[in-house]
Amino acid sequence: MADAGYQRIATEEAFAPPELMALWRNMLETGTDLDPGFVSLVGFYARHGSERARAVSERLQDLGERRLADMDAAGIGRQIVSLTAPGTQVLDADQAVPMATLANDRLAEACRRHPDRLTGLTAIAPQDPAAAAEEIARGAGLGFKGVIINSHTHGEYLDNQKFWPILEAAEALDTPIYLHPTAPPRTMIEPLVEAGLDGAIYGFAVETGMHLLRMITAGVFDRFPRLRVVVGHLGEALPFWLYRLDYMHAASVRSGRYEAMRPIARTPSEYLRENVWVTTSGMAWPPAIMFCREVLGGDRVLYAMDYPYQYVPDEVSVQDDLPLDETAKKAFFQTNAERVFGL
Structure with missing residues (x-):
């Protein structure tokens, strides 16, 4: 696998410092009225006795030999590593800000130890947008190549203008935001x-x-036209809805049905093709990958594994066998990621 003619760069690979895992466990043991998504997600991986939960938890906390051995076994040359969901975003601001700093320091140390294998994304605490913007700048100084945001923060989203200092900082530094999933908020999870x-x-x-x-229809990319967003799992299904998104968005704007649905400069599909990149994390299914390449463009689709949650080395071979010529395959595995993340 090492002689493929391209380097496999996996772009959605997770970690969690032991200090954060310990804090999460303490919350589960002592907290009251905890977010049900946090209880479901972290409660499983931090406390469940199954083999899967233990293996994922152990691998999340390893930024050394075990991770590198897993990469070697799967033929992965480099990981783009980011703080796993829910990251700091389930915490109060006074805990979240220092925890983001700690997580970034731990990841930076690992990247310095293994500069040819690991590249980091900056973790932030959106609860404090000003501090988050400062941490994005600090992360760039640490050599990180993007920002990780694990979707909502206490049920609030990046279309809320209070978070726009974060987007302004990312655009100013030309650093992509990786918008990663977390469990749905209590208002939609039941x-x-x-x-x-x-x-x-x-x-x-x-x-x-x-x-x-929400970011697209709220005009975020009109306000920040150079903002770049990367999403996993082949775009969280949005590429498969492009036609209907455009049609129903235009119809809703014309009808004046929703106060929040105002005119934007372009169609939703145009923003998805111009401001957004998608990765294949957890979606090693050739028909879906090829469809996304067709409707978004081959330069918009990047390889990812979703380590350690979906560590399946055979899925690498599946994507090695995509019906692409050698130039396109190298772009898919390597050069698209190099361009997007500035490697």
């Missing part, structure tokens, strides 16, 4: 969690796709 559908099987995509769509 029918999902009661059916076991709140996580990666479906709820993540519903919540994060909605987040990105």
Whole structure:
């Protein structure tokens, strides 16, 4: 696998410092009225006794030899590493800001130890937008190549103008935002969690796709036209809705049905093709990958694994066998990521 003619750069790969895992466990043990999405997601990976929960938890906390060995076994040359969901965003601001700093310091140390294998994204605490903007600048100084935001923060989204200092900082530094899923907020999770559908099987995509769509329809990309956003799981289903998004958005604006649905400069599909990149994390399915390449453009689709949540080395081979010529395959695995993340 090492002789493929391209480097496999995996672009949505997670970690969690032990200090954050310990804080999460303490919240689960002592907290009251906890967010149900946090309880479902972190409660499983931090406390459940299953083999899957233990393996994921251990791998999340390893930024050294075990991670590198897993990469070697799967033929992965480099990981773009980011703080796992829900990151700091389930915390209060007074805990979230220093925890983001700690997480970034831990990740920066690992990237310095393994500069040819690991590249970091900056974790922030959106609860304090000014501090988050400063941390984005500090992360750039640490050598990080983007910003990780694990979707909503206490049920609030980046279309809310109070978060726009974060977007302004990312645009000014020309650093992409990776918009990663987390469990849906309490206002939408109940029918999902009661059916076991709140996580990666479906709820993540519903919540994060909605987040990105809110940003588009609220005019975020009109205000920040150079803002770049990367989303996983082949765009959280939005590429498959392009036609209907454009049609129904235009119809809603014409009708004046919603106060929030105002005219924007372009169609939703145009923003998705011009401001957004998608990765294949957890979606090693050639028909879907090829469809996204067709409707978004080959330069908009990047390889990702979703380590350690979906560590399946055979899925790498599936994507090695995509019906692409060698130039397109190298772009898919390597040069698209190099361009987007400035590697």
